[in-house]
Amino acid sequence: MAMTKMVSLNPPASSALRGSSPFFFNGLLPFASSISRSSPQTTKVISLKASFQAKGPPNSPRGIGSVNGVNLKLRMGVMSQARRGFLSELRKMKEEEDFASELQYELPLKIVKYPDSRLRAKNKPINIFDEKLQRLADEMFDLMYKTDGVGLSAPQVGVNVQLMVFNPAGESGKGEEVILVNPEIYKYSKRKEVFTEGCLSFPEIYADVERPMSVKIEAWDVKGKKFILSLKEFNARIFQHEYDHLQRILFFERMHPDILETIRPALQDLEQKYEIRTGMPAPERVKGHI
Numbered sequence: 001m002a003m004t005k006m007v008s009l010n011p012p013a014s015s016a017l018r019g020s021s022p023f024f025f026n027g028l029l030p031f032a033s034s035i036s037r038s039s040p041q042t043t044k045v046i047s048l049k050a051s052f053q054a055k056g057p058p059n060s061p062r063g064i065g066s067v068n069g070v071n072l073k074l075r076m077g078v079m080s081q082a083r084r085g086f087l088s089e090l091r092k093m094k095e096e097e098d099f100a101s102e103l104q105y106e107l108p109l110k111i112v113k114y115p116d117s118r119l120r121a122k123n124k125p126i127n128i129f130d131e132k133l134q135r136l137a138d139e140m141f142d143l144m145y146k147t148d149g150v151g152l153s154a155p156q157v158g159v160n161v162q163l164m165v166f167n168p169a170g171e172s173g174k175g176e177e178v179i180l181v182n183p184e185i186y187k188y189s190k191r192k193e194v195f196t197e198g199c200l201s202f203p204e205i206y207a208d209v210e211r212p213m214s215v216k217i218e219a220w221d222v223k224g225k226k227f228i229l230s231l232k233e234f235n236a237r238i239f240q241h242e243y244d245h246l247q248r249i250l251f252f253e254r255m256h257p258d259i260l261e262t263i264r265p266a267l268q269d270l271e272q273k274y275e276i277r278t279g280m281p282a283p284e285r286v287k288g289h290i
């Protein structure tokens with residue numbers, strides 16, 4: 001069930017959409033111009049509608065094909081074209097809203113721990129590839145190494161954007177550092193394997209999770225270049241765990257119910273610690289026995 005959910009989050013259309021976005025946002029089609037272009041079309045739709053409603057359905061000898069002597073088909077054509085234009089402008093505006101605005105984070109970064117609500121907040125795609133993004137990735141690597149991690153996602157440092165970093169060696173200067181922006185999985189292997197995972201947002205908790213052995217992904221690098229990548233074994237494992245974070249899925253939700261039972265007290269302990277630390281009720285609690 002979880003796999004189906006993940007696949008459905010990655011329709012090819014949305015990847016294509018993202019593909020064109022950096023050009024869109026580098027100023028070739030500024031936001032202001034898309035608003036001004038929509039205005040005359042909006043007016044046209046309204047005025048045509050009004051004239052049609054005032055006259056009612058035409059029943060003159062010249063028949064259904066005309067209103068005030070003007071061919072209705074033509075008018076309808078203009079109207080639907082205008083409406084289409086208007087709708088596509090609305091869609092563009094919506095897409096713009098869906099992107100992350102300028103990155104905001106405070107240094108030094110800190111690990112956000114379960115059940116902090118930032119682990120469940122929507123992670124917006126990134127379309128500004130600047131020094132601030134590079135700095136965030138660098139700081140995430142530093143924090144990851146300090147905390148003995150091999151992968152870290154932006155929501156885990158309280159920044160709700162589509163960014164992850166990982167290095168299977170888990171040590172600065174060793175292995176390979178990978179930074180992925182707006183990653184999407186487009187293929188999973190059928191073969192799965194069980195592996196014991198931990199998560200920096202769940203200190204001291206380790207348990208088995210089953211996942212596909214390999215994945216094919218597409219993503220942007222930190223400079224804004226799109227690429228595809230095949231990942232297998234440990235790399236695929238780390239990626240999928242971090243990718244889940246970007247989809248607001250936490251690793252205990254991937255566990256077999258029997259496995260989940262073994263870590264339930266530890267999860268509840270984290271919920272209690274959160275309440276003591278913040279003086280607020282836990283935003284979520286691990287669900288009851290299944």
Ligand SMILES: [Zn+2]
Nearest residue numbers: 198199200201
């Ligand atoms: Zn994690």
